[in-house]
Amino acid sequence: MKDFLLVFRNDYSKQPKASPEEMQAIMKKWMDWVGGIAAQNKLTTAGAPLAAGGKVVRGNNVITDGPYTEIKELIGGYTIVKADSLDEAAELAKNCPILGTGGNVEVREINAM
């Protein structure tokens, strides 16, 4: 089994403001999805959501406000799963709740150093 990083991206500018009830329902979907992976003994790290905003550091000490936006999708969080292959890891990502709100999941093999 190898570890794979799942990176959640979405265009947050297009997301409607969720009510507390909707937020609760979204959180439950995430907990169920992560719980389902854990039940298969394939969760390495539950990961975490990222706070909105951020900074980007470039060469020559240039620092800009805001998350990385060369592409419109921002990273909203990450999780690390265990799988035998990239394909199997991608299958686990197919039920990720972020897909339901127009987002996507990047799946990357972690290099054991």
Add this chain to the structure above:
Amino acid sequence: MKDFLLVFRSDYKSIAKASAEEMQSYMNQWQGWIDSITAQDKLAGGNHLEAGGKVVNHKAVITDGPYTEIKESILGYLIIKANSYAEALVIAKACPILAGQGNTVEVRAIQKM
């Protein structure tokens, strides 16, 4: 202390051109930088990623790439502890990846669940 995610972006194609000596020197710079964070007791985790990957889009369709094919693909990440963005940025500014043209470090606060 809060946790901050540092996301390293680079062009994988430019890295492939480095000689063995250049690669060794580069790895030493990374190790030195990471050791200095560890010495401050501010390292909380991180990983290097393999080139290539897959993306599961919002229709649950799996494709190769595409984030690894753009110039700014994610090379790896580190989780550090800092009291503020300002403190996290001091650490990020010393990252060896910034010596490469176009490379960036995204700094994001991790949300407590």
